[in-house]
Amino acid sequence: MDNFLLRTKRNFNQWIIYPQVINKPFYSTSHYFFTKTYGLFVDFWERCTISLLLFMILICSQCKGAGLISGAACPTCRGNEEQALSATLLNTRLFFNFEKVTEWNIAARRAAFTVDTVINFSLRLIGGVGILFLAFYIYRQILSLNINIPLGLFSSDVWNLQSPYLRVFLATFLIDLYTVYRTMRAQELEMYVIKKEYQKNEKRDAQIRSVSINRAFSRFALEVIENAYLFALQNHYSEVLPLHLLAVLIAHPHSNIILFRLGINPGALAGKIKHGLQGLLYQEQQSGQPKRMAHFSPETKLVILNAYMEAHERGGEKVQVWDLWTPIADIEGYAKEILYDLDIETYKMRHVGQWVQVEEDLRRKTAFRRAHSHGGFFARHGMDRAMTAVETKTLNSFSTDLTYMASRGALPPSLGRAKEIEQVFTILQSGAAGVMLVGGIGVGKESIVDEIAARMSADMAPDILRDKRLVALSVASVLAGGGAEGSAERLYRALYEAAHSGNILLFIKDIHYLVGVGLKGEAGASTVGMDAVLTEALQSRRFFVIGTTDYKNYSLHIEHSPLRNVLTRIEVLEPNLEDTVLMLEARAPFIEGKHGVFFTYQALTAAVEFSNKLIHTEHQPEKAETILREVASSVATSRGRRAVVTDQDVAKTIAQKINMPIARLEKSESEKLLRLEEEIHKRYINQDYAVVQVSAALRRARAELRDERRPIANFLFVGPTGVGKTELVKRIASVYFNSEKDMVRLDMSEFQEIGGITRLIGEGETPGLLTESVRMNPYSVLLLDELEKAHPNILNLFLQVMDDGRLTSGEGEVIDFTNLIIVATSNAGTKKVQEYLASGKRIEDIREQFVKKDLLEWFKPEFINRFDDVIVFKPLSEENIQAIAQLILTDIAGKLESKGIKLRIAPGAVVELANFGFDPLFGARPLRRAIQDHVQNALANYLIAGQIGRRDTVHLEPGGVIRIEKAAEL
Template structure:
């Protein structure tokens, strides 16, 4: 009769009351003492071992308790972001860790409902601190107090006799029979306890039963290698997991005492070869992994499938895909994976002989009625399991917003993910009903777009719109008019949904407000909720050679600067600064971006620009005319220079050319007042409660020193720093003023007078 050793983490709740948590499970018991807790857990484990001995085995052996204080800086949540507090809190973390049956370590943090695997015992402290800080960093002080342990915890160990040990002694252990595979892949389906602790929301392929059954038949009856193809978010992963669970359940129901039960092993090509130290090692590792799969009848579930063509040798012909081809041809292994249509096209181009060993199952996006049914099923689940109600109009609003604005993903995935985020926000705010306002607030956080664009009942106030840009863009009335036109078209939903929101060329001499206008547009369009600033700026003078295209869009394993930024911030303004300095090959690369709103790299990875505004700045035509003032003829000269420089197919893809003309002295004077007002917002002024007053002579000095017909307002910043900021800094350092009004004057030299 076999004996298993288990561990329970215990702590006192109050006098005479003890709580115990069975390590590696969801079981918690509250009783008068630890002895009673052990008795209850022992009884439960006896029942579990009889039902399913394999899943009820202990998760770790020789467990140890680590009690570690973690220093955390909490913060307060506001609509425009998270503001950290000045002080830090110390939260004590209780973690239990030990070696698992697969030969590496596993750590559980019951108070945080978190667990992780690791390989080096010396890293346990750093990993505990890392995982706990990831949870704590977005919490307020009130929320952090929930994680303060009521008392010092301790570890109780106890043994349970397995009455069904005769059955389990002959039970198949894939980890022991496949030692190499088990180190680089996770077994699926997971144990019941792991499934319960993994996700708060269900992993279910609603409304996809026909496709699931089709995949099950191909895996079981045809023993086929399978590629599930569909756009991002269409439900490929959920369908595959549902099919794998069905395959496992079907085999278990057919013969519950079968030793060699089929499991699926999830890994990636990079993980398979990660242990290779020397050239040629990866082939030996692959051979061992594939041998393990054959021995246990395992199915390889590959993620990041396109790595198959980049991992191993220098190209697809000597990659891990080429190495595995003979195994697939001889049907010695079985592989399942998923790809997007673009990735499949690229894979067939890179190594067609490899792809021919797979059967392709295409998954199309659901109809509107099916999508709403999926959301309704999700709503029923949350109401039943989580006691959260989602109103029907709210589900329809989610569908409408995602349908219009989130084009880079498909339904139902993007709806389920977004709804999950909304429900997580409800947990934090202790609400029980999700309504339209909650959804709009969450969508603002996701996209940064103002409520004006999301709520059809809100009408644009044209006076406020014009005022917003006029306060930020000085002396460029025509540019403001064209920028406002873009906003009006987008608000009415008349922009082309299959292209970027707008593609514009800002032309004109340096220092006239082109970059300031781009910043203002980014702030208005996407600056209301995102954590990162929504402006992506690329200096095109860095891309003057055709070989530098790879730095822009990526090549092989490397992701380009442009594609990385847009994937992180799909709702943004992309600025190609001084576009004419880039190599002409860059312009050809951007043609599909301007025309179709997408960019596909060498390995089929898609970057979506349809939620971006693309702006290019150029000084073309500026040298021929530098005089101040507005002249329609100058506008034509700028446009003519741009037309002459760029090829017609590139120029014709621009929605508009916005010409910025040289600034006159009155415009520079307005900019001076604006810049001086912004000095009052700096920390050194605000923290000392100072008010600034500037004499007319200071304005005249800055106008004289900061205005240049050739460089526009560029010298102005230097003049303000030299004559105002540096003099203020000297005065504050010497006199330490507080709660006072400082009068700054200029008579032969700068003078500052303090008035209470």
């Protein structure tokens, strides 16, 4: 084995290759070392990544997995598939036996399947006939003997073995028994994908066994592989490549849903595949190499092995057709390039594959519920499968058994919260009494609990939760009626039964409602609270609790409750875009079923992106799900059932919801960013260097060349007052975020004391000025005006924000700053800038010296380094002031035009006003006052006095003269 390469797949988008001698499993040594060294933390990390770390591809270093060299068997692996290319997963060495994929074996397997199908059908038909004869015999006997049902059927007079009907049944009964035997035998011989399990260390260290995974593929997935081989063989290709698999996949009926969800035009995809196959065949013909029997290339073998891993990751029993799509999009080759050209990347393909799996699971669960519709979703007893628990009457009357519901398929599926679920399992295994899920409203805390119940019912939970029930206790039912004494008694009885039963994991939604509710002693004094009762019960460690609450209620109630000491806090953050899309895929089938429409993957992505950008009062995935429901209802009403919902439909619905023209949602961002300087200069004069630097930084950010864990951009604008620093910030908000209103402005001169930190982040029920503003406007410009006046500790606060892109509010909620443009303005060191300019230095040269030397007198080096760029503004010239005056007067003309009045401005009047408003010390600030005194005040008097009417023309002339030209009377 010394000549093999170990390829460890850390994630599905990157391969890392290690030369390694494989004498024993790689993971046994690493597990021992890490567990002994880092304890519980690393054990948790291992469980979170166990499937990825233990899935290793073993490739022969000489033939690179092909098994052949120049048409002959590889001398190292001897062409053995297990030695040429295989994988290890959870102490099992997996390989696909490609030797069985030959023309003869394919024909033999398909013939055997056909014969087996005919035999099974015939046996079931004969057995059914026998049952019909039995039913007819019983019917005749009932009529002839007039017996009572059902007790009369046990009379010996009823059963006459001489009856030909009964003899036929007895004969077919033996066939029924044989049919049952064949079915059970087929189930025993069936092979399934290895399940994701929580295994003990000694199991992981067991000796590896080798298994052929051919039978773990579904019949349809196996047909795709076989048809790809036959296609390559019949068309004289020497290798079966992923491109051949792709060519066969697009023709398979099970792929139609994949293509539909991704919005792929099958004709366009088929055309690209055909072109690629023609080129491949031409290359083989031109190579001059002798023709040989088609064999599977190493890339195709990797696709098949990774398809098995995809099925393992999603918890599937069999490798399905859609599992083959993701590795084709992941493994380098012409097939991947085709999909990439159609904007189909690995993560999108994996998401859609999981979406299809969710729909399949829901179909099975729906069929199961219909078959068991006579049963309810409340457990009729409190016994576990080991028959060791006791009855829980009181608890049952105030709760719902979630594991029972999960076993009956009554809980919605959950995706995208694997990390939080693993945290729950790890904490419970560590001996903790329970966990507290803390997150914003609508982030999906209950879906985590539903998924835990599903895993418990499917035996995919740790041993500590095996044979236990996850029970949701209704706090409202416990507290309703009977006063505090009755509520306390009901809670105590329910908790006593949970502890005495020994098989309960209790889920309490909004657990903060238990805090502050208690029994009253003499003179109304509180003696004990409900939370104290629960805390005391949990300290017995005889049952577990999962509670949920939001940040505000955690800060107000749980922080001061004894529950804080017994329940471990787990943060449930708002999911990112990819995880939100996954969560929507789990919910989409219910919305589709209700409204009779179908979503594309692009529609789900658009719902997440638009709601992230434009809806700031709710959390994901709730706000995106709300959008999808509204879109589905609108499309079903306008286009009827079975309509397809696209991203354009989502854009239209959101535009109507927030009263924004749809054109602004659909406008090309690339075109706007490429001419960003031009857009800014439409209403901004001078400061070319500043505009160019800001525009370049914003383009880098939009091209995703930035660190996405930090804000979009961090700028420090330095320069004299009145030179346009704040005005440029407004232009950035207007051009980049579509409106000057998308700006959060903080005057840092108000935060000169250290107590200003509390004002910024909030405390208790009082929200912070900074955190609340950013929470409500996560896509905006944050302007920190006059930064040099803020307290140094407040500067340290923003140092964290600019570095980490997040800040925890006083309520404990994590606020996201990664979608902000942070701009700080400062007048620090402006005298130095003016001195440098007076000496004739260029602004580009001034910046380097100013930042490295002069600015350090005001800010620490580590703080300055957090800015993407420090932009030095130069003073305005007289020409700049004149241009600004023209812009201001043009604005006034626009306001008058809305009243039906025209304003004509003489060039001399503009120059005169600019001279009045020019001040080298204060920049353009005096200009607005000059225009206000000489123009706006006079116009206001004329308008109020009624001297100017509609259709009149106002002439602004030098000397401050305002002449009114009255319109002709009609």
